[in-house]
Amino acid sequence: MLYNYLKIALRNLKRKRAYTLINIVGLALGFACAILIFSFVKYHLSFDTFHSKKDRIYRIVTEDHMEKVFYYPGTPPPVGKAFRNDYTFSEKVSRVYIMQPRLISLPFSAENHKFLEDQGVAFAEPGFFDIMDFPLIKGDKKNLLTEPNTALVTERIAKKYFGDANPIGKIIRIENKQDFRITGILADLPQNTDRRQEIYVPFSNLKEYNSWAAGDDGWDGVSSNFQCFVLLKPGISPSLVNKVFPAFSRKYYDGDYELEWQYRLQPLSDIHFNPDFEGKMSRRNLWALSLIGIFLIITAAVNFINLATAQALNRAREVGIRKALGGQRGQLFWQFIIETTIINVIAMLLAFVLIRLTLPFLSVLLDIPVDNHFFRDSYLLLFLPLLLVLVIFLSGAYPGLVMAGFQPVRALKGQLSQKHVGGFSLRRGLVIIQFVISQLLIIGTLIIVYQMHYVNQINMGFQKDAIIMVRVPSNAKSKISTLRSELSRLPAVEKFSFCNQPPPGYGGGREMVYDTRRRRENYDVVLKWGDEQYLSTFGLQLLAGRNLYPSDTTREYLVNETLVKKLGVRNEDVIGKNAKLDDVNGTIVGLIKDFHNESLHNSIAPLAIASRTRSYEFCAVKINTVGLQATISALQKVWAQVYPDNVFQSEFLDERIAQFYKQDQRIQQIIQTFTAVAIFIACLGLYGLVSFMAARKTKEVGVRKVLGASIHSILWLFGKEFIRLLLIAFVIAAPLSWYIMNKWLESFAYRISPGIEIFILAIFITLSITGLTVGYTSVKAALMNPVKSLRSE
Template sequence: MGNYFAIAWRNLKQNASYTTINIGGLSLGIACALLIYTVVSHQLQFDNFHPDRDRIYRTVSIYTTDVTEYQSGVPQPLGKAFTHEFDFAEKAAMVNTYQDALISLPDRAGIKFEEASGVAYAQPAFFDIFHFPLWKGDKNTVISSPHTAVITRQLAQKYFGTEDAIGKVIRYDNRTNFTITGILENIPSNTDRKQEIYLSYASMREKSAWLSSDSSWGSVRSSMNFFVRLKPGITAAQVNKAYPLLIKKYMDEEDVKTCTFVLQPLSDIHFNTTYDGYTNRKYLWALSLIGILLIVTACVNFINLATAQALKRAREVGVRKVLGSTRVQLFRQFMTETALICCFAALLAYGLAQLSMPLMNRLFGLRMSLSMLQHPSLLLFMVLLLIVVIFCSGFYPAIVLTRFQPVAALKGKLTQKHIGGFPLRRVLVIAQFGISQMLIIGSLVIMSQMRYNTTADMGFHKNGIVMVPLPPTDKDKQHTLRTRIQQLSGVKNISLCVQAPASSSNNYTGLRLNGEAKNRNWSVNMKEVDQQYATVFGLHFIAGGNFLSNDTLSGIILNENAVKKLGFTNAREAIGQVAILNGDVYTAPITGVVKDFNNHSLRSTMEPVALVLSPKYYRNCAINLNMASAHNTLAAIDKIWSETFPNHLYKYEFLDDRLAKFYELDTIMLRFVQIFSLIAIFIGCLGLYGLIAFMAAQKNKEIGVRKVLGAHLADILWMFGRELAVLLCIAFVIAVPVAWWVMNRYLQEFSYRISIGPGIFVTAMLCSVGIAVFTAGYRSFKAAILSPLKSLRAE
């Protein structure tokens, strides 16, 4: 075996360019495979560290009217009713989450922290269901009493340094003090429960008395979750079958007809984007497929170059066979060479992957690692991948080389047909270019859809509008803030509201006209706004006008969709009609009808929308800026805001940046496809360059003869380019239908989308041609201008 390695090492050194090209291509392919494996495995392992995870479920809500609405949350009283009525659960806990929590330390004036992951009001059984171990404290008692809290070790150090955090007090939202009774171990990165502060559920009443009450069956927040760990032997189907009995007993007649509760397995939460899942499994399978394609491209590269080198090594094989080497011994020799190349490539690939991991972590906002000590499965994957690559890359070339007849090899009578000929390499080049073209087309389609997402008319103004979150406060402070900001020269207009027209946070409620006993069988998206809302966001009135005042409920504004669903054939017919929203909380005449606008991402269709005046619910300040002086204006707003709310932290976000978060996962996928497309193209270019170099060497004398007989430079170049052009066209014909089918499936997710026109395919083809010409052109030109005297001297 040592002899095999010594000979292999000598051969690899003698063919340095061949070795370098193969190591470069394989290392890039393996590095990408390692990164993709790390990303996919990390995502697939979300929340799989909890004991009895196959018995942990979340209850979700489904409301079916003329459309189906899916909610990850449930009414707050559901948990109490469930445990009272049924005996299905071993443990059950309600958890209510609030994002962007303001935390201060009462004994340290002026110290404030904003925790983006928020806080969670949780019942004590939460820590029995989920495995978030305590570093200090008793999980059975830590949040059993009002005004108690647990925080992570990381936050304990952040807030109190080296002091013991147990017994310390934190203040949430400048309103309620909580005593720390336990310290959690730091939250792992592979969980959807990102909160690092858990507050006693009994204290939630001080946050929202209505939401905390046992009569709030009609109120559903997406962050109000109910988790259960079922008893052994109890199935989700049994619970789902029993839920209608609970609905019929506790909910009103209207909800009984439209509402359904079902259990969602813990393993489905991270991947189900119908609710609040982070990603869709099909994106992970798409990434995995890209990884496989990159490995295939690298292996194809190796096979292509190895078979192209076969004739060069024919006499070596003949001599070895004459001296007594068997086919098995020769096979081992060539496989050893392949293994050496692959091992060098794997080492280089691991280094490249390590260098790239910080970028991957920034892309996903995670803490992934390539440490094989921490992740033994990664080592296993590396070993299996290396075995597969060695076999796929080396098996066929080794078979080709070992079947040469020694007499023919020594006499130099072997031709291309003895090694599979050009047809084999044609197929391999077609495969490489086909993969590259599919990735290019995919990148162009996603990029075009993303551009459409950001430039499409959503029915409202989104450029030059900055959103500044408002703390819960009184109307006087809101009025003061608005008045002072409005006086700034760089401010065009300002509106106080709950959310922008399009938002991931929406409030659905029932709607009926005065005189009707029941709400219509569909829900309306209700937005609490002020009188300047339509002006700031550029909403277009097609009938009627704005609210009659800015302080009290003096009208309701509907969109076209809502008016049509109410049965009016003309928007003007709705003006003056009295509408009733949210039970009977909002009763007022319809003063205006605005043109439809998107209230979600472009994945969703436009829905019925109602705008109402309600100052107590304002949570955002929307400011329309003159962008020419935006920097100075934002600084002035910061000063005014901080003077108005000195106990809170100021922050802002441009509306177009906020809307871009709708497509955050698409942006990540686009970057992946673009990066891996470039890598696939580069690997293909390495192989193509090596192949052209080999062809030039093989055709050296032919080129010399042609030039002596009068061939021009263009004729010689076309000799190389003709075959390359045919291969590109065949690859294109194969790649187009596959890419069209895949990307058409992707676009089906969007209610408003681009069409895949011929321009995308033409662009992909031109890119491929340009890349091929750039790669092969120089080497072809160098061969074409070589003096025939040099190439024919041996003759």
Template sequence: MLKNYFKIAWRNISKHRPFALINVFGLSLGISCALLIFALVNYHLSFDTFHINKDRIYRITTEWHDDLISRSPGAPRPLAKAFENDFDLAEKVARFVSYGNTLVSLPGSPDNKKFQEEDGIAYVEPAFLSIFDYPLLQGNPKTVLQQANEALITERIAKKYFRNENPIGKVLKINNEADYVVKGILRNLPANTDIKQEIFLSFHSLNGTDEDKNWYGVYRGSKCYVLLNKHVSYQQAVAALTALPKKYYEGGQEKVWKFNLQPLTDIHFNTAFDGYINRSYLWALSFIGLLLLLTACINFTNLATAQAMNRAKEVGIRKVLGSKRKQLFWQFIAETTVITLFAAIVAYGIALTTLPIINRLLQSEIHVTLFTSWQMPLFIGVVILSVIFLAGSYPGLVLAGFKPIRALQSKISQKEIGGLSLRRILVIGQFTISQVLIIGIIIIASQMRYAQEADLGFDKEAIVNVPIPLPGDATKMKTLKNRLEQINGIRHVTLNFRPPATSSNSTTGVKYDNRPETETWKINMKFGDENYLSTFDIPLVAGRNVLPSDTIREFLVNETFVKKLNLSNAADVVGKKIAVNGDGYKGVIVGVMKDFYNQSFHAEKEAICLMTWTAYYFNCSIKLDGKQMSQVMSSVEQIWSDTYPEYVYSYDFFDDAIAEFYEVDHIILRLVQGFGFIAILIGCLGLYGLISFMALHKTKEIGVRKVLGASIPHILWIFGKEFTKLLLIAFIIAAPMAWWGMGRYLQDFSYRIPISWEIFISAIGITFIVASSTVAYRSYKAAIAKPIKSLRTE
């Protein structure tokens, strides 16, 4: 019996190939999107879940509660020891300090090989290897990283540096400053971990004993990880952390500083700190995948029931010959199964073809292979079964329910095959989804354009950043700057710590005008020479620029600094003394800068101070005039290489660095654009099914109208007014849904675009144009049919 079902199913599909192809195409699009979204969501949900003690691993984060609440994934350097010594809550505590874009050279190698590691290096305490499960392939886990100047590297780094040689005992020179002996090899870090460094150095090698006592400085790359004891709860540990500010801060600061525990499994998703993607985005994508799959099933249902009238006689004959309703139902399910299996095979091929593009876009290692994990084959099986019964059940019940006499007489009514009402509802649902996605695309794209074109308070165009090797040599830096300023095509050169807007920020406390207590808000420290303002075109609103100096003598502050002091006149702070970083840096305010955005639009503007100090010039920013770019950059490389022959030259454009602030937003935009296009395409297939159904139902009506003199435009309007009405209803439903959803999205931006009515008009306009093209073909075909054939239809 089962074999007979599938044999007849194949014959019916072969007989109606156009409809079968449309069904396969629509279902394959929906299933492929579901597969890709499942793989994407599953990949991100798997981050750092492979650690055995993942439920007990936490990171201590820092919060400042002043006029605003600000956060950092880092923690003061002495906090780790205080938590370990003051409480008996943690099994292990480990400090982790990372630095990006690090030069690693191999002293003693034949050609003195050099490597610029973009992900940098990390100084870690030995307990780090006990907290996390990064297997050690070579080396003694009990002694590794216990002594200064020891290093651990991954298999990939070992092969990259030493090829087939044994790396144990080899020497790495970091930033041409200190040598580290390789004491162990780690298995390659999995792709689904947020720790990207592949070179780990012993924490004892890290200079800065002052930092071990500084409770006021927080560097984002300085983390503290803890493994709580088995019987210690999260609430107990958080309660204990509240005691630290009371003990180690004074002068009102104990109310400002707050420390919290962040679960390891939250790190990848918490964008308030350094999370990669908000978990809500993943649920939104999952919902989109489900909707795309449902719209594909709706198409199948629409097209299948539109064909029902053509198959009425077949059903009538089968029933007269003794077929039961159950048999007819399973016959149609067999047809649906064949189509769905074909669609699943095509969908899997589409997913494999597009996956490399998505991996390049996301810089990820997502897989949709069937045999590497149990989740993907299980998901595919569930999807196939769900589609078979979602798409096939209703048409199967409709066909099986035909009365044999009426079927043989071709008197099956519209009501008996489901009528127009259900199909209208389904098409409205499809175009509601499409318009929500279109509105989302327009709003996200508009916000990204706003971020790119808005006045940031500084100039970001034609500025090149070239790193200064560490430790900074004042003489070499000045030589580099002077030589660069002589190049035709270079307008300004400044030595600095970082450009105005950067993801690497350093916040600390500030004392104003010899006040005994630190202010209740934090200040962002920036280091730059006297050319900083002119290079980035940052205007002064009061006072003057800093004078050339190798040390900290003078400060520039911004307008937000003045506002936080509750002063109305910027000039009032000029001439006042300030001290930052726990009284470590002192000087006089000589000018007030106009406010500029020092982070992305996701964050509020901060109080900022700019000071000169050669020891913190890690970057050289060069303002070009935009002419003869390649020639100028070639000269820059030559001069830099002459000045620092032992280092690897690299550079980046400032506007590219700004664009990285919105990397995830751009990725979400492209994903939504892709899925939006597919939603519209599937929606058009559904509309085609509805118009096909209407054309069959109105065949005689069209013939009568043409005999009575109706023109082709008049016939086209019969179909046009139907889909126009459906689009308007879909828009009325979609508009408030999109307004609510995109309002939630824009809340993540402190500075954002308004949601205007033009966006909604654009969305319905785009949908109308695309849908019109779909309707035009099928309705025109019905309109030009010969009346004599239409009138013969019974």
């Protein structure tokens, strides 16, 4: 019986090549996109799930409750030690400080090799590797990070530094300061972890590099690079621990501070996804992409149902004969399901081919490790048959039931009509669903494109073009003075400034006491360190007062408009007043125009700029871009003269700004790609449906032309139905997409307001695509010789 089903199914599919091809291509594209989206979502959901104790691993995070709540993935340095000493909730507590990026040299190698590690170096307490499962390949696990001046490195780093030689006992030097002996080799890091550091050294060595982070007194400062991980004892719930944190704050803070500094546990499973605590991927984006994957499968299935029901009447006599010869309804149903299965299996195989052919493009688009072992994923191998069975029955069940339900007498007499196969009402509904999905994706894509264009074109309040940020390894006065002198001699260098951060970059929040006020302000002030050339180099606008005078220490402040507004004073009144930021007093000498100090996801913060040579980390160099490579080479040469023991590191300022929107840009590219695929699948279905309509209306078109109908009226005969359905779909899709995309736009403090022009453009795009799809077949039918049309039936 099965052989008979297969034989008949293949015969039918071969006879209707166009119908078969349209369905296979549409389903293949749907499958390919669904598989890719599944892999993308599964990859991100797998982050840090490989740790054996993952359900008991938490990170202590900080909430700074001031004028508004600020969230930090880190803690003040003493928090972890105090928590470990005060409470018995945990098996292990480990503090980790990330110093990045850092220079690593091999002092005893012949060439004294130097490497700049972008992911930095991790200073970790010994319990870290009892909490996290990063396997140790060589070394003694009991003594990890217990002995000062020892180091753990991954296999990749060991091979990079020492080739095939045994790395145990080898010496590496960090920041030209301290030597560390390698005592252990870790397995290479898996792709799905947010812990990307490949060099670990003892926490006890941190005092040589950052006395604040290594100390026990910094309760009023927090850094995202300083984090604390906790392994709770079995049976201890995080809610129980969170209840003690208010008392913890009361113990270590006085007055308003005990309400301001609050802590809680963040599950390991939440770290990758929580944007409040610098998560890399929003769950909302994963849900959106999952929904797009479902839309694509629905669109392909709708195509199949539409074409299958449209073709059903052509098979009425076949069904009637089979029933007259004793065929059962169930047998006819399963025969059609076999046909559907063949189409879907071929489509699935074609989807594999498409994915393999586009692997390089997909790896860049999705930013996930898509390689030749892509189909060895056990979760994917479970997902594929489930997806295949779902689509087979989603697309094949209804047409199969319809045809199996034909009455044999009516079928043999040719008395069946469209109403017996669901009629145009069913196909109208399915076409509307396709149009709704297409317009949801088109409107969503347009809003994302408009917002990202707004982000890229908005005046940030500073100059970003042709500025190179060059890292300064040492901010000793003599080094800064020498570099300043050498840069002044380069003709292509227009301006330069020493600073700790450019305008777009977090400078750290500081408490502020203004003038004679006794209480500190209830908000933090972002403090940026920059010399007297900072304003001119970045094109910042001075509104009142004067610029900073040259100074190696902090004596004066420049403040922005937002800070003045929050102080509640007039612009001119702020000049000459004293300001104390943390413990540093200075006089406000100038008011600068607001500029965006972070991405447009965040509001402009109250901000101050002051000079302090020992805090400078960068030299911002504004250059003439004529002869760019020669200029950069000259910069490298000058820099190497001043810092011969270091590695030159630089980036253009606009590249740094682009990093703010990396995730947004990637999501935009992914959605644009899948939207194009969804539209193409829908167009395939429309083309097939219109082709079928044209074939059934051949005689009608011939009669109309003989009676004098124009080509335009013939085109309208085919197009009016789809235009009506498109408008109905737009009425449904427009408010739905407006609601969804406004939720997405809420993540931006500065955003567009979706206007009617976006929706007009969306309907125009959909009409144009539909017109081209429907028009091609309609024009062919309208131009057909009426004599041939009338003879065709």
